[in-house]
Amino acid sequence: MVYDMILPALPFIVGYLITFSLYKRRIIKKSVHVNVWNMIIGLAFLISAGAGFILMVLLELGITLPIGQPLLYWHVELGVTLVLVTIFHFHIYWKSSKAMFGSVKRRSEL
């Protein structure tokens, strides 16, 4: 079993480009574009982190279950998605992200 990195990422890249272009062409509102991706990041987080948490608990308790393998697989694949959607999240909230990192610099310049 080899973990795919491109295959799970591709539909999300295409999906983001679609909703972004729809928003830019004013076919959908910005709030819809933003909230669709907030929902996706929430779901990816829920599945990936949930699977990771179950795996950690199983590990700490020393329990081996047959579900361990598929759980690990989906933890990794959804983790790849989560990384990608997190980048989109930063893109959506770019101004506040810049402010978060940049205010220290601005203060030192003053």
Next chain:
Amino acid sequence: MNLKEKLITALSTVPLIAATTMDGSCAAGCPFYGLSCSAPGRCGRFTDSGDGICDLSQSSITASSNTQSGSSSSSSSDSSTVSGTANSKTSSSTDVQKDSAGSSNPNGDSSNLSSSNSSNDTNASVGTDHGTGIDGSNIPSDGVHYNVLPVSILLIGGYLFTFYLFKKGILTQKKHRRIWNLLVTAGYLGTGVTGVLLIVLINLGVKTVLNPSLIYWHAELAILMVIGTLIHIHLYWKPFKNMFTILFGFKNSKKGKKIVKSENFSK
């Protein structure tokens, strides 16, 4: 020293407290999860007190067998128990399980490892994917504890502290949010980078001494990420609720009442 400086000093001690509550389990131990290596060993950290088998791997096996001692049989002094999740079965026969790594090495080529120890393999019944050595039983379990509770308590305590400061007016909302946004970013960044690195190493079949440390820090930073995300949701609770309103049309009951009132008023 004014109040702000005192607070900064107090906050700066948080990482120190966190560091002291964690043990150094990520640093030491067998990087191949209890594979009983003979000289010269596989990882370059071979240490032997005289029996010809690496002490690090033996301590790893001992640690994991201690955790299973409740269920294992007390048949003989050298009764074998295998490490962690690799194989929960115990055998009353002979020596220490030589090839627990055959089934518990997280990224390695298990076929390689098991063949090198086939003479000692008495209980290797867990099936492995011989292509990459990755399967469900391959999750590392060398007795490493991920400090879920101490880290979570520290983070929640830290959040309650900054929330209290914000409520008292010592911290502005902007600063309060900024602290936790930076922390959650650090959590996502660390978990993401270590996770992607692990995928690359696993896909390439690369075994390094760093792998267990990477897994350890991936798990630790994931705790920061999870708790940080929950805090992030709490910080942005209104936009979070609005997400459901916008996407699914769920309406806040209070908001609905307000709308009805204003409609009545206008009429």
